[in-house]
Amino acid sequence: MAADLGELLVPYMPTIRVPRTGDRVFKSECAFSYDSPESEGGLYVCMNTFLGFGREHVERHYRKTGQSVYMLLKRHVKEKATGAAGGAISRRRNGRVFLDLELNRDFNGDEYECEDEAKLVIFPDHFEIPLPNIEELPALVTIACDAALNAASAYKKQESDSWDEEIQVSKHARSLRQQDNGVRIPPSGWKCQKCEMRENLWLNLTDGAVLCGKWFFDGAGGNGHALDHYKDTNFPLAVKLDNITADGADIYSFDEEEAVLDPHISEHLQHFGIDMLQMQQNGTENGHLNTDNTESVRPRVSEWEVIQESGMKLKEVYGSGFTGIKNLGNSCYLGTTMQVLFSIPEFQRAYVGNLQRIYDYSPLDPTTDFSTQMAKLGHGLLSGLYSKPPMKSELIEQVMREEYKHQSKGISPKMFKAMVSKGHPEFSSNRQQDAHEFFLHLINLVERNSAGSENPSDVFRYLVEERVQCCQTQKVCYNQKVDYLMQLPAPMEAASNREELIAYEAKRREAEENMRAPPEPVRARIPFTACLQAFTEPENVPDFWSSALQAKSAGVKTSRFASFPEYLVVQIKKFTFGVDWVPKKLDLSIDVPDFLDLSRLRGTGLQAGEEELPDLTPPIVLPEDTRDDSMNSSDSPDIDESAAMQLAEMGFPLEACRKAVYYTGNMGPEMAFNWIIAHMEEPDFAEPLALPSFMEPGPSMASLGLTATPLDNQPPEESIAILTSMGFPRRHTVQALKATNNNLERALDWIFTHPEREEEEEEPSDDLLDMSDIMEPNDNTFSNANTNSHSTLSPDQDASGPRIKDGPGQIMDHSLSNYHLHACQGYELFAFISHMGASTMSGRYVCHIKKEGRWVIFNDHKVCLSERPPKDLGYIYFYRRLSSC
16 A cells, blocks of 8 residues: 555655745635635645645645645544543643644633544545555655644744844843832822923832933933933833833833833832732723823723623624624734725625636735735625524523634634735734724725726725915915825814813812822813814915915915715824824714715815916925035935934934934924834835935926936836836836836835826926926925825826716716816715724724614624614724715
């Protein structure tokens, strides 16, 4: 028999590989579905590519690649046998052979055990060879099978590559000696012992000194008295006061110059009267130590209970469209966003409706293909295969033993998260993220991967009309920009319970000064109409360049809708930056309506009696060293170096910080911080600030309407070849590369947002380029000149720009010559995402979606009918345009 098996495998030996270092073995999840070794048909692992496939999809891979040898993995889960003493036999004694295997099921307790089965399967005859079979199989095959079975999880390898550094235990933690000086830390009213600083305070764990920090560790601000104290005393460890929770605290070692862990932190805090155990018993997050009214205990606990509808007997629902998404630790921002997107018919049609075509034309490695993984996720949510109700015989068991039944529900988005977050410094980490930022990130990916096919993100795209009036000349200019999400400010001054808020704030300050516990918090109640009013309020633009004056002037900007999208996404600006640069949430309740009428927000364009500003481009102000070669080469642009250093001490690259300060016009660290967050994905993020040199335009150039030309004007041929190989015309790719300083990734974005003109027209030669396509846009400097950036669209420059859907069945180009004629502006609320916690960097997200006339709550893997949807506490709201418009 051994000779027969050896002869049988001889033709396939060249296709069987032993996993090498860096190979990912997908033995827990199918590349096209959420089948696993626990599924009825098991999981087939290709012995050449090590990709996993369910029974339904392995034939496709065989036909496409000709690969014939697969390893079939099956896991059988059953209730554990009990020992003589009546207890369950230890799980370590069960028959698991798939080492380091991560599945969609978590085993809580020792109630269940698993038996694993492995076979080699040869296609197309499905000839099976049980494993292990050392005596009969060739040595190479045995080694390859053992290596695949023992390989680390594909996802654990990715996690190990994350740039997150593991925090180590401090060398001082176990030997720390604390002084018996009678110091007790009060529940509130802290301030630095050497100054009046009340933020970013650190408690020294040796003597109990409360002192302010500086620009280190978490980027918080202060006068550095905590560090000075260490230099005077050599007391090494300090804990950040307002970040202490029942689960731990932020600890810094001055001696080791890094964040550290302290296994004895509970005892060390107890020495100064801070009881972490009491915090846990009280069910609080920051315990009695929290004095920030935006993070106070009671509203946050109440918020968690209300948003999750705790205490109510919610009825679970199953089937198509009611499949949960399991939380991978801090991935609820991803799960809630994808639940909402795949409740929209256009996304369902684009991915699930084209499932077979997408799968048939998927690349050889479908785990990294955007369309494939979107189709897989959509099918997993909508098929109902992973959301089946328990059998009647299991109902009693489900009540008695909730954990096992619930943990087996839903799908685990490991492969999707790895694909969609690849290369992103934040989403590829295991930290909590902002659902608003992830929504925009995903829309960007949809845009990039929809060339030549239906783009479902079109349903969110709309145009904003920006009207700016020069305060000196009273002349106006109108610009339009593409947007996907409407951000509404939350004006605290418009709160309907303003008197109550003022009284609470007075009591809070009094309690802080007298070192007493804070009063019961009060949540601000703000009318939604006030948020809309704040959105349309005129905004002062101090750096507006007036073409009428040929100089900067004060201006006033107002924004309106230039088109109405099919689906309107509204985000409430609940977050603000604290002194420590961490986004903190305002405690708000917004009376969000079920129906919206936005007719009064429709833009009207240039009105009778208005005089338009001349259409002139502002002059480019270059640093002196680019205008005069005789100047010292060490001269640099005007940059607030102190602001750059503050950002650099937060951990960002210094050159990126200098660029951030420069491009935000030296408006301060906070504005530069926002620039960093928006640009940190760019490949040249950490490269030094480099402003191109330009020649003065000659007469012939002026006649062409161009202002300048770069000295090195031709993009590299290899960059042009990469883009043209993707199907884009050479002329368009050259223009895109020039517009983005030869940055491939930004050039690709430029191509998608600047479609090529359909009509033939005379183009300027490749050695000429408009300055508006070269210079980075400055978000803090406004001009009435038509720019061609990624977010601003000018009818005069590109009359066939992105197509905007406006009104019932109406598709119109961005010139919107008759946009004011459309009357559809009625919307109905159909989903909202809520955030629980004090910051976008912590807490949790859940979403509510209206399905079949009922609100449904999606709380990770648990999907239930909602009894009291907390619409007033939402963070992002999704409206659909009424079909009767």
